[in-house]
Amino acid sequence: MAELTDKARTLIDDPNFAYLATVSKDGGPQVTPVWIDRDGDTIRINTAKGRAKDRNMRRDPRVAVSIAATDDPYERVEIRGHVVGTVDEPDARAHIDGLHRKYHDTDDAYPKRAGEERVVFLIEPDRIH
C-alpha cells in the first residue's frame, strides 16, 4: 500500500469529482464520475449494488482514479489501487449521506430510492502519479 500524497489528500477532501476506471467483464475499460472520500489513506467510493462499477470491482479489484480540482483542472492526481473490502448498509447508507453533505453543502440525507442498496468500496492506493 502506498501513502497518499498531501496533494492527493487535499484533492480528495475537497468536493471534487473523481473519475473511477474499472475493468468490464469483457476486459474493456469503464469510467464514471463518482463522489469520493477517505479514511486515512484508504479511499472510499460509494455505489448502488448491481451497477456496472459494483459488478466490475467485485470481479476485478483493480481500479484507477483521476481527480482534478474543480476550479483548476490542471491541478490533478492519478491513483492506481485495488479494492480491499466492502461495507454494506446501514453503514454504507450513513456514508452516502455524508458524501451527499460534502458535495451538496446540505444537511439533508441522500435521497433513498426504492430497492436501492448502497455499498462502500474500500480502496488501497498502490501508485500515485
Place this chain on the structure above:
Amino acid sequence: MAELTDKARTLIDDPNFAYLATVSKDGGPQVTPVWIDRDGDTIRINTAKGRAKDRNMRRDPRVAVSIAATDDPYERVEIRGHVVGTVDEPDARAHIDGLHRKYHDTDDAYPKRAGEERVVFLIEPDRIH
C-alpha cells in the same frame, strides 16, 4: 459504429475535459483527463507518443470516455468506443494546436517540447450512455 447523441456532441464541442480510460498491459485500468474534439461522430484524442495511454491504445483499442460539463458535473455522458486509426505529425501537431486554442481561448500554438511527437487517436463510439 454508434451515432453520438446531441448531448454528447455538445459536451465534446464545449471546452470540457474528458476522462479517458484505457487498459494497461497487465489488464488493469488507466484513466487520465484529456482534451477532446470530433470529426462528425469520430472522437479525436491527442497525446504524445510513448505515454501510457498511447501504448495502451495501440495494444488494446478499447476505450471509455466520460465527459461532464465544467459548470454542471451532473450533465454528463459516457461513451465506449474503439480506436480505428491514428494520425501522425504534422497533422497531429496542427490538431493539438487547435485543441490548445479551444481549451485556452488563445491564438497561440501548443508549446513544442523537444523530442515530443504528437499523435491523434481516432475513436469510433460503440455505445453512448
